[in-house]
Amino acid sequence: MILSPGKRQRLNRLFDPRDGRAVCVAADHGWMSDPTENVIRLKPILEQVIEGGADGVLMSYGTAQRLGHLFHGREKPAILIRADWMNLPRLGASNVSNILPVVNFRKRATSFASDALAMGASAITIYYFIGYSDEFEALNIEQAACYARECRRIGLPLIIEPMAVGGMVTGVNIAEVLIASARIAYEIGADALKVPYTGDVNTFRELCRVAQVPVLVLGGAKSDHPRDALEVVEEALHAGAAGTVFGRNVTKAKDPKKMVQDIVALVHGGKTVDEITNPLHGQRIRLGTVSSRCTGCHICLLACTGSHNGGYGHAGARLRVEHRSFVEGAPSFRPVVCTLCGRCVEACPTGALHYDGRGIIRLDRDSCDRCLDCQKACPFGVVFQDQDGYPVICDLCGGDPQCVRWCKYDAIIALPKRRTTKEEIHVA
Amino acid sequence: MRVTVKFHGELRKYNGGRETKQLELPEGATVYDALHRSGIPLDQIALVARNGSRVNWNERLRDGDEIKVFQLAIGG
Amino acid sequence: MSLEGRAYKDCILRVDLDTGRVERESIPEEVARLLLGGRGLGSWLLYHELEPGYDPLGPRNLLIFVTGPLTGTMAPTAGRVGLVTKSPANGAILDSYAGGFFGETLKFAGYDAVAIRGVAPEPSVLVIEDEKVRLEPARDLWGSDVFDTRLALQKRFGDSALTAVIGPAGERRSPIAGIFCETRSLARGGGGAVMGSKNLKAVVVRGSGRVSVHDPQEFEQAVWIASRMLRMSSQIKRMQTDGTVNILELINAAGGLPTRNFQSGQFEAVEEIRCEAWHSHWRRTSACHACPIGCTKIAYSERYGIWIDGPEYETTFALGSNTGVSDRDAILYANYLCDKYGVDAISVGGIVAFAMELYERRFASKSDLDGVEARFGNPEALIQLCEKIGKGEGVGAFLEKGVRAVSRAFPGSESFAMHVKGLELPGYLPRAAKGIALSYAISERGACHLHGSPIIELLGGADPLTTEGKALLFRTNQLDTAVIDACILCYFTKFGFTLKEVHQMLNAATGFGYRNPREVERIGERITNLARLFNLREGFSERDDTLPGRCLREPLPSGPAKGHVVELDRMKAEYYQAMGWDEHGIPTLRKLQELQLDQLIELKDLPH
CATH class of the missing domain: 3.60.9.10 (Aldehyde ferredoxin oxidoreductase, N-terminal domain)
Structure with missing residues (x-):
């Protein structure tokens, strides 16, 4: 695509020329929708965002006017200006969840692109609403086209944010609506897009393919687990996104700087979510349980059988759940897992059971005589038997235990394995 | 005038985990004004009740009113 | 294959x-x-x-x-x-x-x-x-x-x-x-x-076998995404903390909590039965199989020394506000009795509430009811009637036939006999929620809140008092739910993920290669039409898609929906049209062929 020198210059300020990617933070949630401390005291949050290494920060015109000095300097993020306003958040959650078309939805332009240019902005961001009424959609397109024309004239990049609202958008068509709107935004003249994640890699890849301009994935409402938000980034990048625009997941985070650093590590550093969020990544681990958190849902058994033998079931899992329903009195649920205590290895008369270099129990089937002394020795009852009579013992899924990954309630957790047994030293 | 705001469920995190907050508001203030002073991000609010019944955000408050703010919920 | x-x-x-x-x-x-x-x-x-x-x-x-x-x-x-x-x-x-x-x-x-x-x-x-x-x-x-x-x-x-x-x-x-x-x-x-x-x-x-899927890797990814969406939903989180009863106070605020046999939509003792009040009874949270939501609360009543799974929102309404009872231990015990004798708590609550109104309005005397002092709000009466109905003893043998059968014995009571197609109403006041009212009238099995009722309209998701757009809203929900019930998933997943995620899980699991979520929604439409055809064949007609007279003709006396009745006919006509049915609610041949139902059943059996 042929861009004017001004646009190219400014896009280069935003997107790191080395990888063509950008980490942006949206701090344009103003008083109108979010009358809370983190809007009032934005400065310290922005300072952390800048320290964290963001490439761009999206703000309202007024905020940029007053806090623009924070962005002075070669290494500082680019300024993005929100050039329009809408009242959706102000209407309350019910209208964001939009089961029927919202009744008093409004949108207006708040500044010219040239104002933003004078402020030193590297781009402006505007909304483009879809799924509402035809009339409203027409207004959206007209407004976007006006901005596109002005931006072309002054060489300022335009970021369009397609947003699906209104009763016409449901799970049935949300992906196709977003994909279509991304393409329309490109045709109107967007230089980059700010888009919600479609929810899966396949449809988002299609969106990136038809959009033709860099796609920045937005974060949406604040999630309780930062890991979930980071996973969305990882998937979107995998699908072809050029970076992120995260707002509340950063500005409302306990540690905004750390959150930005984590996103930067994903976007520019080529790190995986597991490397970033799992403190035990790559270390020796063992399993632990917190019985009080267990709800008895048994997903751990499905995760275990699904990842080992193909097919989901309870029989053949390498752990078990003790389940007592309230009909018999006080209810209780308890996951019982292999703790790597080593009794089975000690009890094995033929040496068929041994630890591998990572502290995982392995069975050498050739030297196993199926005496099942290991099963008798297990104090927890988690040595099982396969169809051929060989013992089946937890192998920690090779270091990434699936029971831990899938236990939503954190009743099964990974712990660092500190104690080294004699056998392990022998192997190592 | 004095108005009591009650926070439902998870919304209590915007009030230090407490259920109740007292607000001093000027005469003529609306439900919207009270919400704006409550410290709750408005897009987290699903339903507002005044003295136990659902109310529109633009209605005027009276001294001693109790506002209860509910978040999005499901059940059944 | x-x-x-x-x-x-x-x-x-x-x-x-x-x-x-x-x-x-x-x-x-x-x-x-x-x-x-x-x-x-x-x-x-x-x-x-x-x-x-x-x-x-x-x-x-x-x-x-x-x-x-x-x-x-x-x-x-x-x-x-x-x-x-x-x-x-x-x-x-x-x-x-x-x-x-x-x-x-x-x-x-x-x-x-x-x-x-x-x-x-x-x-x-x-x-x-x-x-x-x-x-x-x-x-x-x-x-x-x-x-x-x-x-x-x-x-x-x-x-x-x-x-x-x-x-x-x-x-x-x-x-x-x-x-x-x-x-x-x-x-x-x-x-x-x-x-x-x-x-x-x-x-x-x-069962000691396994369930295998078409493409395990793709399936695991799709399931992970769906699970993450549930995890990220604030509504789902509410269910974990406070169970299904978490909505009770909202429903009451919206004027939709059926009280005293659906006479009104707000219960004055709501503080006694809202979710916060149950915390002193709840001992443990549990989950159904493979469920990351975990909405089940297990309660203990010290007074009666009993354990019980619940109470759910529905049981709290049915045995609580609808009978005017706010005594939590009594509600738990009544729920326990229903489970013990094996009866549906929603229907039992509806029958007890109906008996109470019959008694208070002097249709039935104390001796008609085996001497039970069946006033609204009397916990003793609630428990005695539940016990009698559960055991089928004395008047219980008559009451267990259901509200419709009981009302036949008391001419003049039909308008407040709260049933649709003989099934007692679940816990949302139709006059305060027009979309839900429509769903009660249409549901194939009788008054039902789980076959597409847009409950969200009482929770701030839409104006519950307008009829506008409700036919389409109900239809969308109904088709969604039919797919969920065919998968089979829990209806609460709707509040974390959509048919889009269901589509991806299904394709990975079955290899059927549905082209898009719309094609999956079609399955729901097909099932809904099939159920409609079954009922038509049994002699049900448009006349059965109705509501009790109380909902249609008695303006609500109080609360946010004061003065409202259900304007059913208009919504019903819109709904039939949206479904591609004729004005009598009969699916057209064209619609059935379009849905490929002619490949599954003999279309010559049809009521045309």
């Missing part, structure tokens, strides 16, 4: 109780592709095999337990079991679902459906241990309550055996009798009576 290994077990188990004969057959691929499983498969079997007009309690009615293609997999909430039969409460098609662990065990045992017909020569237990299926005599269990039966079966068959049992109410063929799967129940519509009519006290299942 067999469906086995593509999320199905490709096996319908047929049990003929008359002869003790057991047969297995596979599922036609076309049926699976067009109707999935669960509700779709069950409805298709029933439509095909039950002669029109047949007595629901006669030997040839089918009692069909169903699982779905996702049952037993890691898909979130996919451990549920479904029941499809012809309802003894009203002669309509009945489908009902329960959480817990029975469904996935049935699938692990190797079955997509178990279709039972005939009558066992003596009280029996159907035992399914993987491929081994047999009938065992159970004379000793006949007459014992749900809890005792379950303990006895556990003793006899071991801890790993899962059970679906009926209580004394089912044995008596009470139209409000449910089937109880461990601690969850297939409660509505009288499935327990059908089971009782077959002399079947219990089904016991042990």
